[in-house]
Amino acid sequence: MAACIEAHDIPGNIAAPRLRVTRTYxxxxxxxxxxxxxxxxxxxxxxxxxxFDPKNHRIGVNEDNCIGxxxxxxxxxxxxxxxxTTQVPVLMGDVRVGSQTKSFVLKCDLCVDRPGGPAxxxxxxxxxxxxxxxxxxxxxxxxxxxxxxxxEA
Numbered sequence: 001m002a003a004c005i006e007a008h009d010i011p012g013n014i015a016a017p018r019l020r021v022t023r024t025y026x027x028x029x030x031x032x033x034x035x036x037x038x039x040x041x042x043x044x045x046x047x048x049x050x051x052f053d054p055k056n057h058r059i060g061v062n063e064d065n066c067i068g069x070x071x072x073x074x075x076x077x078x079x080x081x082x083x084x085t086t087q088v089p090v091l092m093g094d095v096r097v098g099s100q101t102k103s104f105v106l107k108c109d110l111c112v113d114r115p116g117g118p119a120x121x122x123x124x125x126x127x128x129x130x131x132x133x134x135x136x137x138x139x140x141x142x143x144x145x146x147x148x149x150x151x152e153a
Contacts, residue, residue, distance in 0.1 A: 001019065
């Protein structure tokens with residue numbers, strides 16, 4: 001989570017984790033976006049703040065479109081989406097005349113603009129987090145299926 005916060009601590013962005021870590025006495029596990037191809041969160045978003053990005057095979061975020069309705073939070077079957085609020089200035093020209101509350105949808109964006117890939121995967125001390133594409137996922141699935149068959153024989 002700390003790596004996620006650091007990766008998103010840039011001007012104009014909320015420095016908050018885009019994933020949560022659930023802990024028990026024995027294990028810890030991330031609660032992160034699965035970037036579903038037919039994502040319920042994106043379907044539920046009335047403003048397009050969440051959308052499928054076919055170029056990067058992920059659910060993208062357009063924070064400027066978020067109105068804070070939390071439809072995405074309710075729709076996500078994994079609990080990987082949250083909404084935060086912050087105070088932003090209200091300007092009249094260059095003069096600040098007040099502030100208003102602005103909502104932001106927070107979910108994993110796979111650190112798409114980060115050259116090294118997701119910060120969480122890079123920082124994970126056990127290497128329990130990895131980013132795989134569809135091809136590698138199919139390879140891993142086939143390997144596990146073969147291993148299961150060999151163990152049952």
